[in-house]
Amino acid sequence: MARVETRQLTKQFGDGSAAAVNGIDLRTEDGEFLVLLGPSGCGKTTLLRMIGGLEQPTSGDILIGDRLVNDLPPRARKIAMVFQSYALYPHMTVYNNISFPLKAAKIPKDEQKKKVEWAAGILGIETFLDRKPRQLSGGQRQRVALARALVRDPSVFLLDEPLSNLDAQRRASARDELQVFQHQLGTTTIYVTHDQVEAMGLGDRIAVINQGQIRQLGTPSDIYEDPADTFVATFLGSPPMNLIADGDELVGFRPEAIQLADHQDAQDNTSSLHLNLDKVREEYLGSEKLIYGEVEGTRVVARVAAHLPLSVAEGGTLPVTIARNSLRIFDLESGIRKQIQAARISSASSSGLGSVSGASSADEVTA
Amino acid sequence: MSSPPVTEASVSGVSEGRFWFERERVLGPLFLLPAVVYIVALVGFPLVLAVLYAFSGVTVGNPRIDEFVGLDNFRSVWTDRVFQKALQNTIVFTVISQVIVLILANLLANILSAEFRGKRLVRFLVLLPWTTPVALGVLGWFWLLDSVYSPIDWTLRFFGLLGPDTALGPARNMYYLGTTELAQFSVILVHIWRTLPLATVILLAGLTAIPQDIRDAADIDGAGFWRQLIYIRLPLLLPIMAVATLFATVFAFTDLTIALVLTRGGPVNDTQVLASWAYFRGIQGGNLAHGAAIALFLLPVLIAIAIAMLRLARRSGADEGS
Numbered sequence: 001m002a003r004v005e006t007r008q009l010t011k012q013f014g015d016g017s018a019a020a021v022n023g024i025d026l027r028t029e030d031g032e033f034l035v036l037l038g039p040s041g042c043g044k045t046t047l048l049r050m051i052g053g054l055e056q057p058t059s060g061d062i063l064i065g066d067r068l069v070n071d072l073p074p075r076a077r078k079i080a081m082v083f084q085s086y087a088l089y090p091h092m093t094v095y096n097n098i099s100f101p102l103k104a105a106k107i108p109k110d111e112q113k114k115k116v117e118w119a120a121g122i123l124g125i126e127t128f129l130d131r132k133p134r135q136l137s138g139g140q141r142q143r144v145a146l147a148r149a150l151v152r153d154p155s156v157f158l159l160d161e162p163l164s165n166l167d168a169q170r171r172a173s174a175r176d177e178l179q180v181f182q183h184q185l186g187t188t189t190i191y192v193t194h195d196q197v198e199a200m201g202l203g204d205r206i207a208v209i210n211q212g213q214i215r216q217l218g219t220p221s222d223i224y225e226d227p228a229d230t231f232v233a234t235f236l237g238s239p240p241m242n243l244i245a246d247g248d249e250l251v252g253f254r255p256e257a258i259q260l261a262d263h264q265d266a267q268d269n270t271s272s273l274h275l276n277l278d279k280v281r282e283e284y285l286g287s288e289k290l291i292y293g294e295v296e297g298t299r300v301v302a303r304v305a306a307h308l309p310l311s312v313a314e315g316g317t318l319p320v321t322i323a324r325n326s327l328r329i330f331d332l333e334s335g336i337r338k339q340i341q342a343a344r345i346s347s348a349s350s351s352g353l354g355s356v357s358g359a360s361s362a363d364e365v366t367a
Numbered sequence: 368m369s370s371p372p373v374t375e376a377s378v379s380g381v382s383e384g385r386f387w388f389e390r391e392r393v394l395g396p397l398f399l400l401p402a403v404v405y406i407v408a409l410v411g412f413p414l415v416l417a418v419l420y421a422f423s424g425v426t427v428g429n430p431r432i433d434e435f436v437g438l439d440n441f442r443s444v445w446t447d448r449v450f451q452k453a454l455q456n457t458i459v460f461t462v463i464s465q466v467i468v469l470i471l472a473n474l475l476a477n478i479l480s481a482e483f484r485g486k487r488l489v490r491f492l493v494l495l496p497w498t499t500p501v502a503l504g505v506l507g508w509f510w511l512l513d514s515v516y517s518p519i520d521w522t523l524r525f526f527g528l529l530g531p532d533t534a535l536g537p538a539r540n541m542y543y544l545g546t547t548e549l550a551q552f553s554v555i556l557v558h559i560w561r562t563l564p565l566a567t568v569i570l571l572a573g574l575t576a577i578p579q580d581i582r583d584a585a586d587i588d589g590a591g592f593w594r595q596l597i598y599i600r601l602p603l604l605l606p607i608m609a610v611a612t613l614f615a616t617v618f619a620f621t622d623l624t625i626a627l628v629l630t631r632g633g634p635v636n637d638t639q640v641l642a643s644w645a646y647f648r649g650i651q652g653g654n655l656a657h658g659a660a661i662a663l664f665l666l667p668v669l670i671a672i673a674i675a676m677l678r679l680a681r682r683s684g685a686d687e688g689s
Binding site: 049053087 | 578580581583584585586587588589590591594598599602603605
C-alpha cells in the first residue's frame with residue numbers, strides 16, 4: 001500500500017496544442033479508491049499513464065509511497081495496471097498470462113504456481129487456467145487481467161476503464177465485485193472512467209477532470225451535492241443539474257429537488273422557491289418520470305415519482321416548488337460556485353432568486 | 368391487407384425476366400469468369416503441357432507429344448551431374464537466403480517500427496528494391512559485381528584492402544562472378560536484396576498490428592526488451608512470419624532471373640538452379656521433354672508450400688472466428 005501524489009504534473013504533446021494534463025496536484029490516501037472522472041479527451045488517461053510510467057511528464061513530479069518515481073521505468077514503480085482492452089497476451093494460456101509478471105521478476109516456479117492459484121482463487125477463475133484468452137467471455141478476461149495485476153503484490157492499482165467493454169448487465173455485477181475485491185485487499189487504487197455511475201458507486205473520492213485540470217476533488221456526495229462549478233454540476237447527474245440565469249448568477253438545482261406545487265403543503269416563500277414550468281411534457285420511465293418544461297425560455301427537467309399525477313395537460317403550465325437549501329448559485333461569467341449562498345436564502349424576496357420566481361409567476365410569490 | 372392474389376406465373380415472370388441478371392447464380396459465375404480464364408490459360412494450360420512434355424520425347428525439332436516414354440526423361444535428368452548440382456543449389460540458396468532474410472527482416476521491422484526522424488524516407492528506401500523490375504535490378508548487380516570494373520573493387524582498392532600486398536590481394540579484382548564460392552555468395556546476396564523488402568514490410572505490418580496496450584502491459588509486468596521480444600513480439604509475429612517466409616521461399620525457389628542474368632549458371636554450372644537448368648536444357652538446348660521434367664521437380668515443393676499457406680490462412684481464420 002502506498003500513497004500516490006502528483007505535483008504540478010503537466011503533459012504537453014508535441015504539436016503545440018493545449019496541455020493534455022495541465023498542472024495537476026493530486027494526493028491519494030493510503031488504501032483509497034480514487035476515481036478520475038471526466039469526458040473523453042479530458043486528460044484522465046494521460047494522467048494515469050504518467051503515474052504508471054507509460055508516458056513521460058513534460059514537467060512536475062510523481063511520488064509513489066513518498067518516493068520520487070519520475071525517472072523510474074514502469075516495472076520499478078510497484079504498480080499494476082488493468083487496461084480497457086485487458087491487454088491479455090493472446091498466445092498464452094490464462095495461467096501463463098497471470099504468471100508472466102512473476103517470470104519477469106524471476107520468482108521460483110513453485111512459488112509462481114502458488115501465487116497464480118491464489119489469485120485465480122480470489123477471482124474465481126481456477127477452472128480456465130489452461131484456456132487461451134480468446135476462449136473467454138469479456139467478464140472472464142477482465143478477471144484474468146485483474147489476477148495478472150494482483151500477483152505482482154502492487155502497492156498501487158491503476159485501472160483504465162476496465163468495465164467499459166462489458167455489457168450493461170455484466171457491468172453492474174462487475175462493479176460490485178470490483179469494490180468487494182478492493183476492500184478485501186485494501187490496495188490504493190486509481191480508477192479512470194467517463195461513467196459517472198461507476199465513479200459514484202466505486203469511488204471513496206472522485207476527481208472530476210476537464211481540459212487537463214481537476215475541477216473538483218471530493219467524496220461522491222460532495223461532488224453531487226456541492227459541485228464546485230457548472231461543469232461539475234452538469235457533468236454529474238442524469239439528467240444534469242438545471243441552471244437558470246438570474247442577473248449575473250446561475251441558479252442551479254437537481255431535477256429531483258423539484259416538487260409538484262400541489263403536493264407541497266406549505267406555500268412558504270422563505271424556505272422554498274416557486275416556479276412555473278411552461279410547455280410541460282412528461283416522459284414515463286417506470287419507477288419515475290421526467291417532466292420537461294421551460295422557465296423563461298430555459299429548459300428545465302424535473303424528476304418525480306411515476307405515480308404522481310400531473311395537474312395540467314401536455315403543453316400547459318405547471319407550478320412547482322424547490323427547497324431553497326437545494327439551490328446552488330454559480331457565477332454567470334466563470335461558472336464557479338458562489339459561497340455566499342447562505343445569506344441569500346434567508347433574504348428571499350430581495351434576492352435574485354426572488355426575481356426569478358417573481359418574473360415567471362408573480363401570483364405565487366405573493367401567496 | 369387485402370391485395371389481389373398473386374399468381375405464381377406473374378412472380379416468376381418478374382424475377383426470371385427483368386432481374387435475372389441480379390441473381391447470384393448468374394452474376395457469380397460471370398464475375399468469376401475472368402479469373403478462371405486467366406488461370407486456365409496462363410497457369411493450367413502450361414502446367415498440363417509441361418506434364419505432357421515430361422512424359423514424351425518432344426524436342427524443338429520433333430514437336431510430337433503423343434510418343435509416351437514413361438519416366439525415361441526423369442531418369443535421365445536425375446542421373447545428370449548438373450541437375451544434381453542445380454537441385455542442391457536451389458535448396459541451399461533458398462534456405463540460406465531465407466534464414467538470413469528472416470533475421471534481417473525482423474531486425475529491420477523492429478527498427479522501422481520505432482519512432483525516429485526520417486522514418487518515412489527510410490521505409491521508402493527499404494521498399495525500393497521490391498519495386499524495381501527483377502531483370503533491371505539484377506543487371507545493376509551484374510555491373511556492381513563485374514570482374515574488371517566492379518565499383519566494389521575500386522572501393523576496396525581505394526581503402527587499401529585489395530591489390531598486391533593487401534588483406535584481400537594479391538589480385539587486383541575479386542572476380543565475384545568468376546569463382547565458385549563468390550558466385551554462389553553473390554547469387555544468395557542478390558536473393559536477399561530482392562526478398563528482404565517484402566519480408567520486412569510484411570513483418571512491419573505484423574508488428575504494427577500488435578496493440579499498444581499489450582506492449583504497455585508487458586512494460587508494466589516488468590518485461591525488459593529481450594523478454595518482450597522473445598515471449599511477446601516474436602510469438603505474436605509467428606503466423607505472419609510464416610506467411611512472409613512462404614512467400615519469399617516461393618520467389619527464391621522458382622527464381623530464374625538472378626541465375627540467368629547474373630551468372631548464366633556459371634562458373635561451370637556452379638550457380639545453376641532448377642529453373643535456370645530447365646531453361647538451358649529445354650529452351651536453349653532444344654530438349655523440351657528434359658526441360659519440362661526438370662521444371663516439374665519444383666512442383667512437389669511448391670504444392671507443399673501451397674498447402675502450408677492454405678492451412679495457415681484457415682487457422683488464422685478460425686482464430687478470428689472463435
